[in-house]
Amino acid sequence: MTAAALVTALSTGFVLAVVAFFVLARIPFVAALGHWSVAKLGIGDRIPAAIGVAAGVVVVALLAAAIRRFVLAGRDLAVAAVTCRQLGPAADGLVVVQDERPDAYTLPSGLSGRVVVSTAMLRALPAGERRVLLAHEASHLRHRHHLYVQIVELAAAANPLLRPVAAAVRAAIERWADEDAAEEVCDRRLAARALARAGLARSGSLPGVALAAAASAVSDRARALLGEPPRRRRGLALAVTAITVVALAASAETAKDTDHQFEIAKAAYIRTQAGIRPVACTVAALRVAGAEDVPRWTTSIRRSCDSRWPLIA
Numbered sequence: 001m002t003a004a005a006l007v008t009a010l011s012t013g014f015v016l017a018v019v020a021f022f023v024l025a026r027i028p029f030v031a032a033l034g035h036w037s038v039a040k041l042g043i044g045d046r047i048p049a050a051i052g053v054a055a056g057v058v059v060v061a062l063l064a065a066a067i068r069r070f071v072l073a074g075r076d077l078a079v080a081a082v083t084c085r086q087l088g089p090a091a092d093g094l095v096v097v098q099d100e101r102p103d104a105y106t107l108p109s110g111l112s113g114r115v116v117v118s119t120a121m122l123r124a125l126p127a128g129e130r131r132v133l134l135a136h137e138a139s140h141l142r143h144r145h146h147l148y149v150q151i152v153e154l155a156a157a158a159n160p161l162l163r164p165v166a167a168a169v170r171a172a173i174e175r176w177a178d179e180d181a182a183e184e185v186c187d188r189r190l191a192a193r194a195l196a197r198a199g200l201a202r203s204g205s206l207p208g209v210a211l212a213a214a215a216s217a218v219s220d221r222a223r224a225l226l227g228e229p230p231r232r233r234r235g236l237a238l239a240v241t242a243i244t245v246v247a248l249a250a251s252a253e254t255a256k257d258t259d260h261q262f263e264i265a266k267a268a269y270i271r272t273q274a275g276i277r278p279v280a281c282t283v284a285a286l287r288v289a290g291a292e293d294v295p296r297w298t299t300s301i302r303r304s305c306d307s308r309w310p311l312i313a
């Protein structure tokens, strides 16, 4: 889901940018700068200017939101890394802090991090439930769940329609860690009890990028632990993969078509500037017009010239 969300966000941003660019390229000043013939921009003529402007505004706003999210995530990760260094080395990444507030969370640092547990939380749980809690946090650390969360949050910032997907990914990694913890202690009821007790005991807020066992949807997760382990849903995984591949393919095709369209428009511009007719579409004329990459433009001109007049190299 995280990869699908990222690809979807990039694809939608790219398509919006292409729509806006086609309209922007029709402005005579911009067309002159880019050496494009406005008359040969093809599909660009059929995009209403209002749609292009709206797409441009949206893509700039979404890009700004994504950059802001990226900067905030970088700052939070840097703060977490500094905190981990201050906590010092720890066996298996576990750090017990003297604190009267019951808390337990995973603090990422690069590709590793620390599991931080307060003495009050350890006192609040019986021995078996402590094992569950630590196994849950260790699962977050081992599978680098913070990366899934940061990437999907970035995708949701770049495309707000993906916010439900970001929430689903957050919920899924908690369930993933819950299942790992239940498997570790071989007792699903014990895992559910530990989660419920830690949820009741927990207090306070967490550092920005921390992941905590008992911070969200505790009752739903405890109920899930009282049921059967989840089955692998291969059909759903295949569907998500298919959507991702389709989005990638559509973006690649859009990029190819756009490049082709602008090549034609550029070739037509060069032809116009050289004051030549299609019959005189020669490489020599291109050189006169100052085309830097003659072999590349011959392909475009070959496409744009009347087929009755073969290209003279």
Ligand SMILES: [Zn+2]
Pocket (backbone or CB within 6 Å): 136, 137, 140, 173, 174, 177, 211, 212, 213, 214
């Ligand atoms: Zn957790």
